[in-house]
Amino acid sequence: MTHLTYIIAAYGLTVLVATVFSVDAWARMGRARRKLAAIDPRAKRSFDSEAKRS
Amino acid sequence: MDVSTAITPPPAGRNLHRFANPGRFLRLSGRVLPVVAVLGLGLTLAGFVWGLFFAPADWQQGDSVRIMYVHVPAAMLAESGYLSLVVCSVLSLVWRHPLADLAAAEIGPVGAAFTALCLATGSLWGKPMWGAWWVWDARLTSVLVLFFLYLGHVALVRAFDDPQRGYRAGAILALIGAVNLPIIKFSVDWWNTLHQPATITLTGSSKMGWDMKAPLFLCAAGFFFGFVALVLARTRAAVMERRIRGLLMARAQEADAA
Numbered sequence: 001m002t003h004l005t006y007i008i009a010a011y012g013l014t015v016l017v018a019t020v021f022s023v024d025a026w027a028r029m030g031r032a033r034r035k036l037a038a039i040d041p042r043a044k045r046s047f048d049s050e051a052k053r054s
Numbered sequence: 055m056d057v058s059t060a061i062t063p064p065p066a067g068r069n070l071h072r073f074a075n076p077g078r079f080l081r082l083s084g085r086v087l088p089v090v091a092v093l094g095l096g097l098t099l100a101g102f103v104w105g106l107f108f109a110p111a112d113w114q115q116g117d118s119v120r121i122m123y124v125h126v127p128a129a130m131l132a133e134s135g136y137l138s139l140v141v142c143s144v145l146s147l148v149w150r151h152p153l154a155d156l157a158a159a160e161i162g163p164v165g166a167a168f169t170a171l172c173l174a175t176g177s178l179w180g181k182p183m184w185g186a187w188w189v190w191d192a193r194l195t196s197v198l199v200l201f202f203l204y205l206g207h208v209a210l211v212r213a214f215d216d217p218q219r220g221y222r223a224g225a226i227l228a229l230i231g232a233v234n235l236p237i238i239k240f241s242v243d244w245w246n247t248l249h250q251p252a253t254i255t256l257t258g259s260s261k262m263g264w265d266m267k268a269p270l271f272l273c274a275a276g277f278f279f280g281f282v283a284l285v286l287a288r289t290r291a292a293v294m295e296r297r298i299r300g301l302l303m304a305r306a307q308e309a310d311a312a
Contacts, residue, residue: 001111001117002111002117003116003117003118006118006121006178006179006181007117007120010124010125010178011102011106011124013175013178014124014128014171014175017167017170017171018280021167022287025287025291026287028288031291032290032298033294035298036297036298039298039301039302040297040301
């Protein structure tokens with residue numbers, strides 16, 4: 001394969017950006033969900049029923 | 055004047071406000087998000103494998119053409135992401151849609167990342183083909199301007215103590231920046247650029263074979279679903295964070311009053 005270094009760099013960068021953003025979004029959602037469930041019992045019930053459905 | 059009529063949204067925006075309910079949005083996005091995320095991951099991986107190992111190399115560019123499978127979808131999303139920012143800005147300024155504000159604030163960083171990716175992968179493709187990492191050509195420069203517009207939006211939305219003022223300023227900037235979208239699209243036709251003109255068009259016949267076009271479409275669809283999943287996940291988090299702030303403020307006010 002020609003230009004392998006450039007190809008690896010391009011794909012590696014894409015995977016890195018996608019991973020960083022996905023992990024950040026996932027972690028932020030989890031943090032917000034836990035915090036909301038801790039201060040609002042209604043939210044906790046709705047998250048529990050959501051988890052049961054999925 | 056009757057207060058209830060004064061705060062009723064205009065008729066065209068009434069249906070939109072059905073989705074402004076945070077609980078309804080969380081329920082709906084909770085169902086859609088896993089499907090969109092799986093589609094995004096699956097299609098992108100399939101497109102990458104096809105593009106890297108099964109699609110043919112270009113007779114002139116050799117294997118460097120495989121960078122196209124990440125560069126072109128990133129470029130498409132940089133532009134369509136900005137278009138979604140413009141739509142959210144209109145929804146925010148005209149109908150004061152509260153979810154549009156939150157979505158716009160979350161589209162900004164994701165769009166900026168895809169634009170940076172488009173510029174970086176373009177650079178990695180340009181170096182072996184043109185002999186330069188960067189040229190001040192109309193297409194590259196207009197995409198760089200798009201990147202700065204995204205960064206400006208991200209900064210402006212967070213620059214005010216009152217979030218509403220930040221959202222409004224960001225929406226105005228996004229609308230002004232929309233003029234850059236046709237410039238990006240037609241830059242290769244209006245000016246003599248080093249960047250090639252569009253290979254795939256909706257009207258004319260394509261200069262690319264299906265063995266290259268199919269993985270490109272797969273990657274483009276995968277990137278699109280990935281973008282939607284990221285924005286949905288971030289907006290869900292933002293809705294919950296706003297609810298947390300509201301609840302904590304209400305508790306603090308109750309404690310002050312007691």
